[in-house]
Amino acid sequence: MTTLWATIIAASLGCYGLKLAGVSLPASVLAHPRVQRTAGLLPVAMLSALVVTDLFDTNGRYSADWHTLAGVGVGAIALRLGRSLVVVFLLAIASTAALRGVA
Amino acid sequence: MTRSAPLPEKAHIIRAAAGIGLYAGAFGLTFGAVSAAAGLSVVQAVAMSAVMFTGASQFALVGVLAAGGTPLAGLSAALLLGLRNAFYGVPVTGIVATRGALRGLTAHFVIDESTAMAVAQSGRRAGRYAFWATGVTLYLLWTLGTLVGALVGGGIDTSALGLDAAAPAIFLALLWPQLANDRARVVAVGAVVVALGLVPLAPAGLPIIAAAAVAIGIGLLPDRPRRGRQDR
Numbered sequence: 001m002t003t004l005w006a007t008i009i010a011a012s013l014g015c016y017g018l019k020l021a022g023v024s025l026p027a028s029v030l031a032h033p034r035v036q037r038t039a040g041l042l043p044v045a046m047l048s049a050l051v052v053t054d055l056f057d058t059n060g061r062y063s064a065d066w067h068t069l070a071g072v073g074v075g076a077i078a079l080r081l082g083r084s085l086v087v088v089f090l091l092a093i094a095s096t097a098a099l100r101g102v103a
Numbered sequence: 104m105t106r107s108a109p110l111p112e113k114a115h116i117i118r119a120a121a122g123i124g125l126y127a128g129a130f131g132l133t134f135g136a137v138s139a140a141a142g143l144s145v146v147q148a149v150a151m152s153a154v155m156f157t158g159a160s161q162f163a164l165v166g167v168l169a170a171g172g173t174p175l176a177g178l179s180a181a182l183l184l185g186l187r188n189a190f191y192g193v194p195v196t197g198i199v200a201t202r203g204a205l206r207g208l209t210a211h212f213v214i215d216e217s218t219a220m221a222v223a224q225s226g227r228r229a230g231r232y233a234f235w236a237t238g239v240t241l242y243l244l245w246t247l248g249t250l251v252g253a254l255v256g257g258g259i260d261t262s263a264l265g266l267d268a269a270a271p272a273i274f275l276a277l278l279w280p281q282l283a284n285d286r287a288r289v290v291a292v293g294a295v296v297v298a299l300g301l302v303p304l305a306p307a308g309l310p311i312i313a314a315a316a317v318a319i320g321i322g323l324l325p326d327r328p329r330r331g332r333q334d335r
Contacts, residue, residue: 007174008147011164012155014178015185019157020210022192023201030196038322039194040281041290042315043219046187047278048291049298049314050159050215054271057302057310059170071268076275085276086122092272093129097265 067103071096112229116220120236123216126273128244133261133269134161135252141169145253152249156242157214158270160184163307183308190315191218198222198230212238219277286321293317 029035055072056064075092083091110116131152138148143165151161160181167177191213195201198221201209217238224230252259261267282288294314301310 003174004143004147004168007164007168007178008151008155011160011178011181011185012151014182015155015157015160015188016211018182018185018189019192019213020207022189022213023196023206023210025193025196030193034323034325035193036197037286038319039197040222041287041318041322042187042190042194043215043222044278044281044287044290045294045314045318046190046311047215047219047274047281048294049311050274051271051278052295052299053302053310054274056299059166060303060305060307062299062302065267067265068268068271071265072271072275075268075272079276079279084122085119085273086125088276089122089126089269089272092268093265095265096268097263100263100265 067096067099070099110229110232112224112226113232116224116229116233116236119220120233120240123220123237123273124240124244126269127216127241128248129264129266130158130269130273131245131248131250132252132255132259133248133266134158134165134245135249135254136256136259136261137162137169137252138165138249139253139256141165143253145250148253149246149250152246153242155181156211156245157185157188158245159215159308159311167307180307183306183312186308186312187215187315188213191215194218194222195234198224198227199234200231212242214238214241215274216241216277219281223277223280290318290321293321 030039051072055069056062071092071094074095075088078088078091134152135148138151139145143151151164155161155164163180163184164177167180168174192210195209195213195218199209212234217234220237221230221234224233278291282291294317297317298310298314301313305313
């Protein structure tokens with residue numbers, strides 16, 4: 001148990017330190033227009049990577065669950081139709097659950 | 104910051120933050136249940152959500168431990184995934200005041216959702232509001248969801264509820280409005296290719312960090328004068 005606590009505390013400190021380092025960059029660096037443009041693109045890159053690894057990566061192997069894929073697909077259609085985030089979320093999980101219930 | 108002019112985007116931001124809160128509660132429930140199944144106590148699960156507060160890293164740590172991995176392997180995966188929050192600090196600093204003691208507090212709330220919501224707003228003031236509304240709502244419901252999930256433990260079948268679709272659906276919804284220009288779309292496609300390509304080769308977390316290189320590479324490219332089409 002002590003090892004587990006030590007791991008949790010180390011991970012918490014480390015993750016907080018990373019967040020703090022990010023918001024502590026000097027203003028001179030941040031003022032640069034290209035840095036600002038890059039800053040706006042970082043969430044795009046990482047959210048894109050998170051979506052595909054969530055869907056297709058199972059512990060370093062390619063695999064996908066078609067129920068989940070179809071559910072997220074329904075969410076994507078809702079996004080295309082301009083639905084809000086709550087609707088997208090609810091439709092995605094409800095579709096996934098419903099498909100898993102029948103097949 | 105005592106300007107009292109009404110913020111036109113306020114209602115829209117609150118609705119989106121409430122949606123993210125709902126998702127965070129459900130996703131926290133999943134994390135609590137997974138933690139309990141991995142052998143963590145209720146206090147340990149809740150401490151992770153309240154103090155570590157970065158979902159992907161938490162899932163990675165618990166996942167590695169549940170799969171019988173060493174604490175060091177779990178720690179490395181958590182830190183690799185947490186590294187993207189450092190990158191998020193750059194856009195967040197441009198939007199949210201980060202001086203003095205507030206910087207330490209702001210840092211804690213720098214996560215995917217709060218950053219995405221902040222950068223999606225057109226003005227700094229709306230961005231700041233979106234950052235805090237999203238960050239605080241998500242924090243409270245994520246921690247509460249974790250508590251309930253850890254208490255109920257194996258009693259909930261999160262996959263029967265379709266909750267495995269929650270994270271990718273929300274990340275996609277947050278990504279969507281940011282794909283408005285060509286440069287962003289090129290970054291998204293490049294990030295997908297890099298991340299998927301590295302899945303079998305690199306440890307958990309690295310494919311996502313490598314995707315950041317795509318944003319940095321394309322973001323730092325100089326603007327070229329637009330003289331007709333440029334094929335790449």
